[in-house]
Amino acid sequence: xVYIRNLADHEDQEVTLKGWIYNFRSSKNLYFLELRDGSGLxxxxxxxxxxxxESWEAAESLRQESSVVITGTVVxxxxxxxxxxxxxSKLEVLQVAEDYPITPxxxxxxxxxxxxxxxxxxxxxxxxxxxxxxxxxxxHTFYQERGFVQMDAPIFTGNAAEGTTNLFETEYFDDQxxxxxxxxxxxxxxxxxxxxxxxxxxxxRAEKSKTRRHLTEFWMIEPEMxxxxxxxxxxxxxxxxxxxxxxxxxxxxxxxEILERDTTKLEKTVSEEFPRISYTEAVETLRSxxxxxxxxxxxxxxxxxxxxxxEEREEIKKERGQAKxxxxxxxxxxxxxxxxxxxxxxxxxxxxxxxxxxxxxxEWGEDFxxxxxxLLTMQYDTPILVHRFPxxxxxxxxxxxxxxxxxxxxxxxxxxEGYGEIIGGSEREADLETLKExxxxxxxxxxxxxxxxxxxxxxxxxxxxxxxxxxxxxAWLCGxxxxxxxxxxxxxxxxxxx
RNA sequence: UCCUCGGUAGCUCAGUGGCAGAGCAAUCGGCUGUUAACCGAUCGGUCGUAGGUUCGAAUCCUACCCGGGGAGCCA
Numbered sequence: 370x371v372y373i374r375n376l377a378d379h380e381d382q383e384v385t386l387k388g389w390i391y392n393f394r395s396s397k398n399l400y401f402l403e404l405r406d407g408s409g410l411x412x413x414x415x416x417x418x419x420x421x422x423e424s425w426e427a428a429e430s431l432r433q434e435s436s437v438v439i440t441g442t443v444v445x446x447x448x449x450x451x452x453x454x455x456x457x458s459k460l461e462v463l464q465v466a467e468d469y470p471i472t473p474x475x476x477x478x479x480x481x482x483x484x485x486x487x488x489x490x491x492x493x494x495x496x497x498x499x500x501x502x503x504x505x506x507x508x509h510t511f512y513q514e515r516g517f518v519q520m521d522a523p524i525f526t527g528n529a530a531e532g533t534t535n536l537f538e539t540e541y542f543d544d545q546x547x548x549x550x551x552x553x554x555x556x557x558x559x560x561x562x563x564x565x566x567x568x569x570x571x572x573x574r575a576e577k578s579k580t581r582r583h584l585t586e587f588w589m590i591e592p593e594m595x596x597x598x599x600x601x602x603x604x605x606x607x608x609x610x611x612x613x614x615x616x617x618x619x620x621x622x623x624x625x626e627i628l629e630r631d632t633t634k635l636e637k638t639v640s641e642e643f644p645r646i647s648y649t650e651a652v653e654t655l656r657s658x659x660x661x662x663x664x665x666x667x668x669x670x671x672x673x674x675x676x677x678x679x680e681e682r683e684e685i686k687k688e689r690g691q692a693k694x695x696x697x698x699x700x701x702x703x704x705x706x707x708x709x710x711x712x713x714x715x716x717x718x719x720x721x722x723x724x725x726x727x728x729x730x731x732e733w734g735e736d737f738x739x740x741x742x743x744l745l746t747m748q749y750d751t752p753i754l755v756h757r758f759p760x761x762x763x764x765x766x767x768x769x770x771x772x773x774x775x776x777x778x779x780x781x782x783x784x785x786e787g788y789g790e791i792i793g794g795s796e797r798e799a800d801l802e803t804l805k806e807x808x809x810x811x812x813x814x815x816x817x818x819x820x821x822x823x824x825x826x827x828x829x830x831x832x833x834x835x836x837x838x839x840x841x842x843x844a845w846l847c848g849x850x851x852x853x854x855x856x857x858x859x860x861x862x863x864x865x866x867x
Numbered sequence: 868u869c870c871u872c873g874g875u876a877g878c879u880c881a882g883u884g885g886c887a888g889a890g891c892a893a894u895c896g897g898c899u900g901u902u903a904a905c906c907g908a909u910c911g912g913u914c915g916u917a918g919g920u921u922c923g924a925a926u927c928c929u930a931c932c933c934g935g936g937g938a939g940c941c942a
Contacts, residue, residue, distance in 0.1 A: 394901045473903045474891050838942030
């Protein structure tokens with residue numbers, strides 16, 4: 370079978386393509402069919418005098434997303450989508466699709482989400498899923514090439530160790546079970562068996578968060594390494610992200626183009642070292658005069674942009690009256706875009722004082738809010754690694770800094786361009802007695818962690834690991850503004866179908 | 868849970884107290900090369916739901932439902 374992706378190998382040959390009609394245009398004796406076969410798009414030209422009567426009638430019957438088998442000659446043509454087009458000799462319809470809901474025009478989010486099963490066929494969604502696939506492939510390649518063993522942590526868990534509020538509950542015969550929110554503790558057990566392991570599976574959080582960064586069901590990659598300290602952990606995380614991005618840049622040029630992704634910052638992420646700053650340094654940065662100045666500058670920039678957009682809008686509104694139809698549509702679109710951008714600016718202008726307040730009054734010991742993270746990353750083009758957080762805001766299993774007991778040897782990787790935390794990890798506490806103390810400090814019952822404590826009882830070693838959120842990574846690499854487009858069927862608050 | 872914006876034709880939206888509108892889709896017709904094709908015509912309505920104010924409500928008021936964006940929390 371020939372796929373559109375490989376058409377260049379079949380120039381001037383007659384081939385048969387099977388697929389769906391993505392869009393079509395017609396004139397009296399000519400049909401332009403945009404064929405979609407899953408591997409790409411190809412324009413197929415049907416000339417009335419070039420095909421049989423049956424084939425011509427078949428062309429006339431076509432609707433968007435009708436399934437077809439098309440035979441024709443592959444011809445190079447600049448005017449076509451992929452650089453090649455098919456001069457059709459035979460057209461056979463498998464099924465005529467009636468009233469396909471997603472038209473080539475724009476649609477609202479809710480409508481598209483209701484039709485997610487069909488939306489997946491659209492170009493941008495197709496490209497995003499290809500990038501997701503390339504990321505997953507790169508992740509496995511990276512770890513497999515380095516001797517890591519993929520091992521799966523359970524999805525049902527029996528106890529709600531770290532608080533129940535954000536866990537999904539389910540019945541488990543006569544007991545209660547919870548859906549996992551991290552495989553990390555199991556990862557540690559598996560690392561003690563295999564040295565280097567990674568888990569790759571779904572996780573669930575019942576958080577009532579309706580934001581562009583949240584799903585209730587998402588995929589995490591959690592490597593866990595015996596004999597790794599915090600620095601080795603950070604090195605691995607940085608090399609890992611660089612490997613994944615390089616791989617996506619190499620393999621997904623076309624997809625990133627469809628997504629209109631500006632790749633300059635991704636390229637920098639591959640070539641430049643990630644800044645590593647301690648939590649304490651990050652707090653100083655937030656509270657600095659430079660930060661205040663940067664925020665003031667942001668306000669001025671936004672105001673200026675708003676003014677310019679308003680002027681442009683007045684200009685083109687004047688033009689609209691005597692504009693031709695196509696120009697009118699163009700103007701309407703631009704007015705809509707300007708309106709959306711102005712809304713965004715106004716929201717920023719409302720928010721910046723809060724950001725400023727939050728940053729400048731940041732107290733050592735607090736956890737970063739979303740705006741603090743964004744402000745920190747705005748100073749760099751690459752992701753940054755923030756390490757050594759106050760132990761109080763971090764999990765019980767994290768090792769304390771031997772040089773300062775108030776600090777945990779934790780690390781977060783913050784992606785640039787506002788994509789936020791994509792990695793969270795730490796060196797783990799390896800000492801049995803210390804770990805028991807931590808459990809008590811966190812009011813956690815020792816008995817349910819008995820198996821976990823056994824890892825320190827029997828051949829405890831220094832070890833570290835981290836977790837990467839797949840969907841946030843996909844969103845970042847694709848330049849998408851919402852994680853709902855990074856997974857085939859997103860599960861989020863208020864969305865369980867399709 | 869809170870703040871904020873929204874719900875009008877299959878879709879995207881305009882309409883802010885006085886006859887329910889446009890573009891796209893669909894249907895029919897026209898056009899030899901189109902790129903979200905274009906041109907002409909036709910079809911298409913429980914204005915989210917319930918109540919209220921008014922001579923008159925898509926428009927004003929109240930409550931509720933649903934959705935977007937954000938906060939908190941988080942990857």
